[in-house]
Amino acid sequence: MKVLYDWIQECVGEEMPDLKKFEELFTFHAFEIDGIEKVGDHEVIDVKVLPDRSSDCLSHRGIARELGTLTGKPLIKDPFREPASLAPVTEKIKITIHDGHACRRFGAALITGVTVTESPEWLKSRLHALGQRSINNVVDATNYVMLALGQPLHAYDAAKLTVRDGVWHLGVRMAHDGESITTLTNDTYTLKDTVQLIVDEHTDTPVSIAGIKGGKFAEIDQTTTSVILEAANFDPQITRKAAQLIKLQTDASKRFENNLSPEVVPYGLQGIVKLILNIAGGSCVGYADAYPNPVANSPVLVTRAHINALLGLTLTADTVDEILMRLGFSVVRDGDTWQVTAPFERTDISIPEDVIAEVGRVYGYEHVQGVLPERVTLSEYNSRYYYAEKMREVLVSEGFSEVITSSFKKKDEVELQNALASDKRFLRSSLHENISETLDKNMPNADLLGVTTVRVFEIGTVFSKTADGSDVAEHSALAIGVRTKQQGYSPKDDEQLKGILAKLEAGLGVTVDATITQGVLECDVTALIAKLPVPTAYSPFVSPENLLFTPYSAYPFISRDIALWVPETTTASNVEELIREQAGTLLMRVTCFDEFKKENKISYAFRLVFQSFEKTLTDDEVGKVMEAITTTLQSRGYEVR
DSSP states (O other): OOOOOHHHHHHHHHOOOOOHHHHEEEEHHHHHHEEEETTTTTTEEEEEGGGGHHHSSSSHHHHHHHHHHOOOOOOOOOGSSOOOOOSOOOOOOOEEEETTTTTTEEEEEEEOOOOOOOOOOOHHHHHHHHOOOOOHHHHHHHHHHHHSSOOOEEEEEEGGGGGEEEEEEEEEEEETOEEEEETTTTTTTEOOOEEEEEETTTTTTEETTTEEESSTOOOOOOOEEEEEEEEEEEEEHHHHHHHHHTTOHHHHHHHHOOOOOOOOGGHHHHHHHHHHHTTTEEEEEEEEOOOOSSSOOOOOOEEHHHHHHHHTOOOOHHHHHHHOOOOOOTEEEEEEEOOOOOOOOTTTOOOOHHHHHHHHHHHGGGOOOOOOOOOOOOOOOOOHHHHHHHHHHHHHTTOOEEEESSSEEEEEEOOOOOOOSSSOEEEOSSSSSHHHHHHHGGGGHHHHHSSSEEEEEEEEEEEEEEETTEEEEEEEEEEEEEOOOOOOOHHHHHHHHHHHHHHHHHHSSSOOOOOEEEOOOOEEEHHHHHTTTOSSSSOOOHHHHHHHOOOOSSSSEEEEEEEEEETTOOOOHHHHHHHHHGGGGEEEEEEEEEEETTTTTEEEEEEEOOOOOSSSSHHHHHHHHHHHHHHHHHHOOOEEE
């Protein structure tokens, strides 16, 4: 959520902390600050609002209120603490909600005599700083009030809606299966009956996708003189699923799917009417409000003993009292027990632990001292973890490296309903293909790795359809891959896997039912574990000595070979030392890959791998290093071939 420092200051007043203090308070007591930048005349603060607080903090008012809590200073202007009434009531707008669960509240206002034109500079400046495109004064006003209070709003051209007997009639219903609507961006969506619509009830014409995007049908334009303003509240789950289904997430849907309070509706309507009258003129005819099932936050009981036990603190009753008051909660205290009712916008407070978390973060988690827990004796041991570690021990000791590959594929048996991407629409049914791809990608790096054979394995979950196709089954699988040739699979790979399988069986003490295909061995770990005895203790953890992380270069490497005759008393390490001294920091690895004797001489062949951490090396740069190495070796009387 991006907010403007000067906009927040309008609510906080002259005691507004500077940017550094603002960032410190939020980072340690509320949300991370992802960045602060200057846009025009505005300081823009990017606040990483967490999902549990998105119901009240996706707005400037919410961030300002949070700042007031953390500083202990009341806001000089808090719209939500002032009374809001939708008066006068007009009979010119009728509202029908077909499902009071799906649409929890629907408010509307009618303004006549407006002039649609450009927004004033102050409004355009603020919207631009927050990444919003200015459209016209009426539409900009709806966006501005949403950013101010968190309540999404929409404006309809009243002349484009049907009037019967002087009455406009708006309805909220679920879409008919296959029904379509064209939005303000000229995109047409074909809907299912799980998506909610706002319709012109007189003609049953869709005018908006409820909680997500307005329709083209009643768009505001330069000819508009009368507007109907909508401020509603929609069920979070229905809104979220609809946005996912049609793949359209908007600023409005993000707010509704995080359980925005229906009590914000009148504040949003009052705010938008006031702003439009100020910048577009006209007069407000009146309001309409449908609220079939009013909601209110329930009181929560919490004790000081529970607070201190959960936080590991020794807070006094007065300290807890002071924090609860700073949070704006209604509090009834009886000794060391509090009955706490959160303000209407805080829909995230429903159990004692919610209240305790609020007390803890405002007080400061830096005051919580770490305590080493008592040693607990395990009553049971995880067989999957135990035997997976046994397999790792065997494979790592044989020179294998563990890899983790993606569970998503372009095509397979089990398709995802909400895929992350078009090439990740399915779940893998086997590890074979992933391991083969890993071998293909790593074999060209064999020189850099200093190996002649690439050996990898993965223990992961795979998914398949049940025999009747009605459900999804999953199990853990082990895949082991071997590659000995740069050109691809060789039958020798399978022979190595047979040897590894024998060692794996010896390590587990049981026959492993596995398939070996094209250099990849795969077995069902879940079925294998079922045949093994239940573990009674984990193996002791042994911390590796001198374990260091070495970063790798993102730039490509270049390999060069050099062969030479040397006296039989000269060792390969003697030659390697000379090579390293002359090559410098660009030399990543030296491998002696061939050696043979003839008469009183020895022939050594070395593979040299060069790589830079700063750039892509050229053949010319490596060639100069090789020339220097050759000159040095020849100066020692060695015969370079």
